[in-house]
Amino acid sequence: METVIIVIHLMVVLALVLVVLLQRSEGGALGMGGGGGGGMTSARGSANILTRATAALAVVFFATSLTLAIIAKNGERPASILDAVPGAPTAPAGDGGEGSGGNGILDQIRPAPVPDGPQVPPAQ
Secondary structure: OHHHHHHHHHHHHHHHHHHHHHOOOOOOHHHOOOOOOOOOOOHHHHHHHHHHHHHHHHHHHHHHHHHHHHHHHHOOOOOOHHHOOOOOOOOOOOOOOOOOOOOOHHHHOOOOOOOOOOOOOOOO
8 A cells, every 4th residue: 555655756856846947937037938839728828737736736745745754653663773683682671871771873872981081192
């Protein structure tokens, strides 16, 4: 189901980009207008069709985005890729301090001990 929605979502994205790029520029950015060439209908009619198509594709885009977000939220997957390291040693849970053991890869990384006092190179 998720794969079908992703494919529909990608097709809607491509169509939305295409429809937005086909629309005529209204602002005349730097003197580059939309041109007066012919189209499938009159200039006003084609603008109306492209505007409606953009609105419809935007609604479908948001619907598929929300659907994919809901599916991802309810999925049976680990919360984080770092929490699902296979073969990670398990340690007993502590008080949340430095010695507490989690299963994530970030819990296995310990910072290097900081020596006391300033480190000065020896004199030669």
